[in-house]
Amino acid sequence: MPLTLADCMRLDAQDPGHTHWAQMGDRFDPGTPGTLYFDANSIGPMPRTAPLKMQTVLQEGWAKARRRSWNEHDWLAQPRSLGASIAHLIGAGSNDVRVTDTTSINQYKLLRYALSVAAPRRVIVLEHHVFPSNRYVAEAIARDHLAELRFIDDASQLSAALAPKDVAVVALSHVDYRSSTRLDMAELNRSIRAAGAMSLWDLSHSAGAVAIALRQSDADLAVGCGYKYLCGGPGAPAFLYIHPRWADAAWPAIAGWMGHADTFAFEPTYQPGTGADRFLVGTPSVLANAAFSAAAQLWEEVDPVDLDQRHSSLTDTLIQLFDEQCAAWPLRLLSPRNHVQRGGHVALQFEGASALAQALVEQGVIVSSRKPDALRWGIHPLTTSHQQLWSAVQVLRQLLTSGSWQDARFERPMV
Ligand SMILES: Cc1ncc(COP(=O)(O)O)c(C=O)c1O
Incomplete structure (x- = not known):
């Protein structure tokens, strides 16, 4: 049976380990509204407390305590x-x-x-x-x-x-x-x-x-x-x-x-x-x-076993969605299928990887590419949901169906 959106939502509702993933995700800034981030392999998401931590160092440390901060902080x-x-x-x-x-x-x-x-x-x-x-x-x-x-x-x-x-x-x-x-x-x-x-x-x-x-x-x-x-x-x-x-x-x-x-x-x-x-x-x-x-x-609060299981569930789901929904296009899985042989991202091989990545980014699906033909989906286990994977694959399908990713404006290289 192909995966459905309801299956993805059900997977999100499960917390088989000790970590409550939805609560953990809320402790990160969601980023630009309407945007789905799959670039943890480049820059991971921002914890909500990061600005305050920096502000405190600037105000309390640099502006006030200055040299004494080396000891006091x-x-x-x-x-x-x-x-x-x-x-x-x-x-x-x-x-x-x-x-x-x-x-x-x-x-x-x-x-x-x-x-x-x-x-x-x-x-x-x-x-x-x-x-x-x-x-x-x-x-x-x-x-x-x-x-x-x-x-x-x-x-x-x-x-x-x-x-x-x-x-x-x-x-x-x-x-x-x-x-x-x-x-x-x-x-x-x-x-x-x-x-x-x-x-x-x-x-x-x-x-x-x-x-x-x-x-x-x-x-x-x-x-x-x-x-x-x-x-x-x-x-x-x-x-x-x-x-x-x-x-x-x-x-x-x-x-x-x-x-x-x-x-x-x-x-x-x-x-x-x-x-x-x-x-x-x-x-x-x-x-x-x-x-x-x-x-x-x-x-400090994250159990590495939970982290690993969550990452495995997310990336297995993404691969299954690619298999089931994108088989009509020449996208080939570049990453191993077995989670123990895979790292943080899932890579697809596609001849127009750079242009397709830019078209996805324009649609708010933030992925990256690497020469010559790798399209990378960096999956962060603390902030990504199965539902987001579903939504991103729908955008990918729309771009492939319309062929709009082949537009000349996507030809310039992206970092
Ligand atoms: C596998 C790997 N090693 C090293 C680096 C370089 O790291 P840094 O910029 O911290 O020197 C990168 C950067 O993306 C990387 O992907």
């Missing part, structure tokens, strides 16, 4: 406290995560750290199709003669790449930014560790969308975006994770005062702080952290 502790708030979502110990800098910078810091720990091994293994910034960061390290790069087409080639026993670190995207394919972290970590190498996972397209078990699957290092599913706000600081077994194994590549064992001793020489603290570099972005803290407060 504990601004320096934010990278640690925000990290602790999201640690359970990624299966990490609460002291093993820091919220700081950007994903690309954290990728650099942890690649360099792995190279130091694993010396004299100096090979970095990467997938060809990895998010470009991760690749650029590794290329620059190699250009400085600090590493050699070994590319694989996909994870099936990993064993061969690990065979020479010279690999320091394997840097993998947990979820591919185009297709949303999710790798089996536990299984790959076993091969990586058995070969004496370290793993570095990019969780940008999984953290805050699906459950992640970093410790249980024995991951060594991880990074991820703060502005996507984690809802930290545009340009939010990213996060990094380090397994405690490596926490005090080497100096960080960027030794800054915030990562010093005693920042305010102003010692002439560097002493790394303990554990993940050493990866802090400079003064935290207090305003950005204020926005992030609104989401962090909500994440």
Whole structure:
């Protein structure tokens, strides 16, 4: 039996876990009226308390307390406290995560750290199709003669790449930014560790969308975006994770005062702080952290198992709606059908993906596209409803039926 709107409404009314999804959704700003958001893979929704949190930092912190805020509002502790708030979502110990800098910078810091720990091994293994910034960061390290790069087409080639026993670190995207394919972290970590190498996972397209078990699957290092599913706000600081077994194994590549064992001793020489603290570099972005803290407060209440189930229900529903209602058009599911092999978004392959995405955005269905032909639907489990999926698919059908997405005004590229 094909899914109906009533089925979608029934699914929305169910709360099989501990989280009350409708109430959780109400704690986020709904955005522009009449608009349906499927872009959590780019910028996650805004918690309603974010403006007040920022306003408080501006008024109470900056305007009034100023320098004293570092003590009175504990601004320096934010990278640690925000990290602790999201640690359970990624299966990490609460002291093993820091919220700081950007994903690309954290990728650099942890690649360099792995190279130091694993010396004299100096090979970095990467997938060809990895998010470009991760690749650029590794290329620059190699250009400085600090590493050699070994590319694989996909994870099936990993064993061969690990065979020479010279690999320091394997840097993998947990979820591919185009297709949303999710790798089996536990299984790959076993091969990586058995070969004496370290793993570095990019969780940008999984953290805050699906459950992640970093410790249980024995991951060594991880990074991820703060502005996507984690809802930290545009340009939010990213996060990094380090397994405690490596926490005090080497100096960080960027030794800054915030990562010093005693920042305010102003010692002439560097002493790394303990554990993940050493990866802090400079003064935290207090305003950005204020926005992030609104989401962090909500994440503390979210059970990752519930989150995962909700995401699975939503994305399975979306795929079923595509199958049942869009079979007449050349849209192909690019993402795996099985939820454990899928990340935050559902991707469709369509030759006119960029134009169709823009036509959908004009109709208030906010999706994104990635070259050459991926149409991405980023599903946020805290704010998306099954009913919204139904409505969005009706708009998609109307555009495909009328062919209006082929209009010349949709030819310009969109970010
Ligand atoms: C998988 C992945 N890694 C890294 C990045 C870059 O993150 P940042 O801008 O925080 O450096 C992105 C950005 O979209 C991404 O999708």
